[in-house]
Amino acid sequence: MKMVFTYENMIFLLRGLEITLIIAFSTIALSFIFGSILGIARFSGKGILAKLSAIYIDTVRNIPLLLFIIGFRFTLPLPPVASAIASMTVFTSAMVAEIVRGGLHSVSHGQWEAAYSQGFSYVGTMIHIILPQAVKKILKPLMSQFVTAIKDTSFCAIIAVHELMYSGMIVMGKFVTSTQAIILYALIAIIYFTLNTALLKLSNKIKF
Template sequence: MSEVFNQANMLFLLKGIKLTLTIAFISIALSMIFGTVLAILRNFSKGIFGKIATVYIEVFRNTPLLLWILSIRFLVPIPPMYSGILSFTLFTSAVMAEILRGGMNSVNKGQYEAAYSQGFSKIQTLRYIVLPQSFRRCVPTFLSQAVTVIKDTSFLWAVGIEEFTGKGMILMGSFVSSYQVFILFGFLAATYFIINFVISCSVRTIKTSY
């Protein structure tokens, strides 16, 4: 145990946790912004931009995340961390867009008509009436997607990005017994569980408060 959890190893793993959470939270924040734009375009634009948004969402929702991680890591000349953020942002934006679109579609059509009758423009109706309600209704689903993003950052190890799982794999190479490897992997799993369990509890709390 002491050989696995010595100070040097723990500091090494903590750097991995920091990178994992950094990539996950930046990706989620950017995906919320880009996903909102995509959802609005797909729902309300009947022209070329609406069609582009639809194609984008369908392409990313129906292709593997790992494919985009590999493509961006090896084809786009940017630092490793940024390639991870970019791949997750592009992929997760499509998911966030569909979540938010469902929230917007749940708003009663009568509220649109009432807003227009009061002189609100489409943009004002979205900003002050539709989007606030939609975001509130989608918060539990957004948080559930955040859990998925945090877990899926482990895919980045496949392209040499040293996030939490990647750091663990590097340490594994220095161990001489299967017992040490088992302990290490147990620690990785427990850490992911604790982080995501806290978020999942928040989701359940929010759902029961609605």
Template sequence: MSELFTSYNLSFLLQGLGTTLLISVSAIILSTLFGTILAIMRNSHNQLLKLIAGIYIEFVRNVPNLLWIFIIFLVFQVKSLPAGILSFTIFTSAALAEIIRGGLNAIDHGQTEAGLSQGFTSYQIFTLIIFPQAFRKMLPAIISQFVTVIKDTSFLYSVIALQELFGKSQILMGRYFQPQQVFTLYALVALTYFCINFLISSLSRKLALRWKDSQV
């Protein structure tokens, strides 16, 4: 079993983990920004912006992410790493837009009226009053979506041969044939995914509890 845990194998898997985190973090940041814009557009009084955001969100959400990966990689001829980031951004931004819109709509309209009465601009009301409160409400759902992004990057090797963590493990798998070796390697990869996602979920729960305590 010790032949599995050589410096080369561990370094090889760490390279894959780095790619997984690069794709995930990039897609999460871009999706949050784009999703916020879409949520604001869908809540807008401008019917054209509302229509555009609604069509995008409904269409993208109801098409499998695997298909977006194929479209970006094969149809638009984008290289594998940018294709992975872009496809996850396209798909996740639509899901986050609905989460963010729900959080914004959960804030009482009286908050806006109170801000206007104090002389705040619409931008100041949104950034200083509405969004901070909404973010606390939608944090659990956002974190859940982030965890999904990290797990779903494992699709990329089988679809576009991008060597993220799971892809690297599949390459290593070709060198070992004993059942205990295969099991150990899969267990190591599963444990890595679990630790990352459990850490993210735990931090979000602690943050939510801290916010709840601060409001008491």
């Protein structure tokens, strides 16, 4: 029986983890930017921009991520990792947008009126009064969405991106017994778990 915990296997999995982190954090950074823009645009409620945002968000949120991952890989001339990042960003941005919009809505209307009564413009009120309060409220749901994004990178295994999950499946090919398979999957689960728990613990430390 071959050993699961060999040096080669571990290095192989770590390389996979590296790709997972690259996809996850690129997705998180890009989704944060696009999601915030979309969320604010939809919140603002008027004009063509708000309508387009709403259509985008509602469409994307109602289609499974896996379809985006596969669809992008087969239709766009992008290398596998880039395609994975693009598809996951398209999906996660819509989620982030709804979290941002929810946060903006949770700031009471009275805060807007107080700012307007003092002479703040719409943009000034947004920047100085509303966004700082919304950020506090969306921090937790946002972090939870980012953890989901990290877990969702495992879907990219289906387009043969060498992230953690796919690397695990390759290593699996060398084994024959179910015990070995279980040990390997448990190891992968522990890696995801540790990474995400650490991230959530870290986010709890953020205070305003």
